[in-house]
Amino acid sequence: MGRPRRAQMNLPALAVALLVVTTVAVVSFGMADRAYLSAERDADQRRVAVALSERLVASESRVTARPNVLGADAVSGLNASRLRTLFPVTDGYDVAVRLGDRTLASTGDPTGGTTIRRIVLVENRSSVSATPDLSATDPSVTLPRRSPRVEIRLTPPAETDVRVVRANDRVVLRNASGLTGTFEVELSRFETTTLTFEADGALPTGSVELTYSPAETGKAVLAVTVDG
Secondary structure, X not given: OHHHHHHHHHHHHHHHHHHHHHHHHXXXXXXXXXXXXXXXXXXXXXHXXXXXXXXXXXXXXXXXXXXXEEEHHHHHOOOHHHHHHHOHHHOOOEEEEEEOOEEEEEEOOOOOOEEEEEEEEEEEEOOEEEOOOEOOXXXXXXXXXXOOEEEEEXXXXXXXXXXXXXXXXXXXXXXXXXOOEEEEEEOOOOOOOEEEEEEOOOEOOOOEEEEEOOEEEEEXXXXXXXXX
């Protein structure tokens, strides 16, 4: 008679033990599930942040002058809608793009998430005018490196005809009867350009006026944050 009573007395303890085990298992599975979802979300945010940071500094980007060199004017025009339009990878995420201590564009509310940082160059350009001294022995002038275009104003003396203008070895202007007036010439962004003026007479100072936009670059940190 003693054994059945002891067995009956142990039933409540067994039920409690089973309840504890079940509860611990459910909590453990829940924590594991949340940890998995969090890790998956973090990985997805990182993937988008890396992709966006790479596309921002790529050669075909609308905000770069060349790979890893941001154009100051181009990035100043970057806003939330333009960011979404130019970089569809941001769809469905809260995103912030910062350059140094300045926020260029922000969509949604990216208060957390994943941040990718890159060291980049920022290129600024300002217009410069010059009247080179072109001697008869060397009627050429070298522009600052990576000037993408130049405006050439030709007002030679009446007895002199400027017939050809070359940019390095490329003929950019030609007129057998003489060139007079203002011309805009596109140049290579990737090499230093020397302009050579072929004329049948002297070109005193003031005969040629050049207007161009040399580049000045400085380092900055580009930070891309993706949350969602």
